[in-house]
Structures are given as C-alpha cells and as structure tokens.
Amino acid sequence: MGGLSGWELIVVFVVVLLIFGPRKIPEVARGIGKALGSMRRLTAELQREINLAELEDPPKRIRPEGSSEAEPDAPVIRSTPPDSTEPRQK
Incomplete structure (x- = not known):
C-alpha cells in the first residue's frame, strides 16, 4: 500500500x-495547503x-458493577439476616 506512482501522478x-x-x-493548491x-x-x-x-x-x-470489593468505611448491608443458632422468639 504505497503512494502514487509516476503515471498516476500525471493522470491526477x-x-x-x-x-x-x-x-x-x-x-487551489494554496487553499489546500x-x-x-x-x-x-x-x-x-x-x-x-x-x-x-x-x-x-x-x-x-x-x-465493574457487583464487585466484591467494598469501600473501607462503608457499612455492610445484607439482604437476609445472618443465620443464628438460637431460635427466634415471638
């Protein structure tokens, strides 16, 4: 992919x-320049x-979104409570 050859320049x-x-x-040449x-x-x-x-x-x-890295001072928010060995009281 070279430049124009001699004959191509003459035709142009x-x-x-x-x-x-x-x-x-x-x-025209001045304007192009x-x-x-x-x-x-x-x-x-x-x-x-x-x-x-x-x-x-x-x-x-x-x-990326959903990255496991959290900001150091950010509180941890869980969608479900942590498992507990104690039964729930009503």
Whole structure:
C-alpha cells in the first residue's frame, strides 16, 4: 500500500488541470495547503490538551458493577439476616 506512482501522478495532474484550468491551480493548491496547515495545528493543540488533562487528573480505576470489593468505611448491608443458632422468639 504505497503512494502514487509516476503515471498516476500525471493522470491526477491532468484531471486537475482540466477541471480548474491553469490559472486556478496555484489558488487551489494554496487553499489546500492552508487547510492542511490548519488541521495540523488543531491536531497538535488537541493532543496537547489531552496530555495536560491526563497529567492533571489521572484516570481512576473503575470497578465493574457487583464487585466484591467494598469501600473501607462503608457499612455492610445484607439482604437476609445472618443465620443464628438460637431460635427466634415471638
């Protein structure tokens, strides 16, 4: 999966020449260059912001729901009372 070969580049250039004409090609190329430069700057800025966000607030470990680990200070809640050897009094 390489780039374009020599013949492919010539065909692309001829098609662009036919579509835009010889006077518009520099203007179109300038516009494409500006758009690519703007995209590169925006990508670099976004990557920089992501890196800063990771440094400020590192990701927390996420436990799956129903995990057996409880918070250390959390009270234990049981859905059924614990088994007792003593009979229940009425």
